[in-house]
Amino acid sequence: MENTPLITFDDATLGYGRRVVLPSLTFGLSEGGYLGIVGPNGAGKTTLLKGILGILPPTAGKVTHHRPLTFGYVPQAQTTDDLFPITVLEIVLMGRYRRAGLLKTPGSDDRARAERALEQVGLPHLSTRLFRELSGGQKQRVLMARALVSEPDVLVLDEPTSAMDIAAESATMELIERIHHESRLLVVLVSHSLNIVANHAQTVAILGGAHFQIGPVEEIVQPDTLRGLFHYDFKILEVEGRRLVL
Numbered sequence: 001m002e003n004t005p006l007i008t009f010d011d012a013t014l015g016y017g018r019r020v021v022l023p024s025l026t027f028g029l030s031e032g033g034y035l036g037i038v039g040p041n042g043a044g045k046t047t048l049l050k051g052i053l054g055i056l057p058p059t060a061g062k063v064t065h066h067r068p069l070t071f072g073y074v075p076q077a078q079t080t081d082d083l084f085p086i087t088v089l090e091i092v093l094m095g096r097y098r099r100a101g102l103l104k105t106p107g108s109d110d111r112a113r114a115e116r117a118l119e120q121v122g123l124p125h126l127s128t129r130l131f132r133e134l135s136g137g138q139k140q141r142v143l144m145a146r147a148l149v150s151e152p153d154v155l156v157l158d159e160p161t162s163a164m165d166i167a168a169e170s171a172t173m174e175l176i177e178r179i180h181h182e183s184r185l186l187v188v189l190v191s192h193s194l195n196i197v198a199n200h201a202q203t204v205a206i207l208g209g210a211h212f213q214i215g216p217v218e219e220i221v222q223p224d225t226l227r228g229l230f231h232y233d234f235k236i237l238e239v240e241g242r243r244l245v246l
């Protein structure tokens, strides 16, 4: 069965005023897809994300959302504000506001959904703890639960494993993989790491200065394609079923 298309870029150019960041992008994203966006600082990852979200209109060409879409956004855990003594459950309930209405008190159904989302991310026992007292990895999971209770069509994760040790990184990536498998969500993951993207995404967008390439992971994560993009020799090893890009 063909997956339903959600977002299409038709020769779309993204930039700010007269400044072009990403010229002439043509690609589609469908239900159940998994896009990894990778590139160094300043390459345009956030700009592409804004284009996908529809908050930065293209300066030329067209970006189409095929139906109204709900985006669940998971920011980097270290960018969250730790001043307020807010509990984990209250943070997750924020994800219901868009559905329930901003000034409405969350009902028992909202609470039940928030508890379920905390179970989904493996933290049901932490609901009454203060968010600011959690570890970076636990905060990341709570922010994922907050995105999930909004019942999104698209789960957007911004550098979900930055500042994590290798064990927390692989646990987080496995969790995202499980959520992706259990639902028809489109996952969009932004990362600095080609290794993370090469092992988890189905579609890869590589951004690097003047270069942009998007396609299936098997086509993009190839020594020839990467050499063409970066003029640099890459080695790609398969170790126990995983890709290792050197």
Ligand SMILES: Nc1ncnc2c1ncn2[C@@H]1O[C@H](COP(=O)(O)OP(=O)(O)OP(=O)(O)O)[C@@H](O)[C@H]1O
Residues within 6 Å of the ligand: 016, 019, 021, 039, 040, 041, 042, 043, 044, 045, 046, 047, 048
């Ligand atoms: N609002 C803006 N107005 C003008 N230029 C911008 C604006 N936002 C970003 N840029 C420029 O667009 C380019 C791409 O920026 P972008 O934030 O998309 O990169 P990035 O890959 O997300 O970087 P990082 O990994 O550092 O977050 C940069 O050169 C940046 O200076």
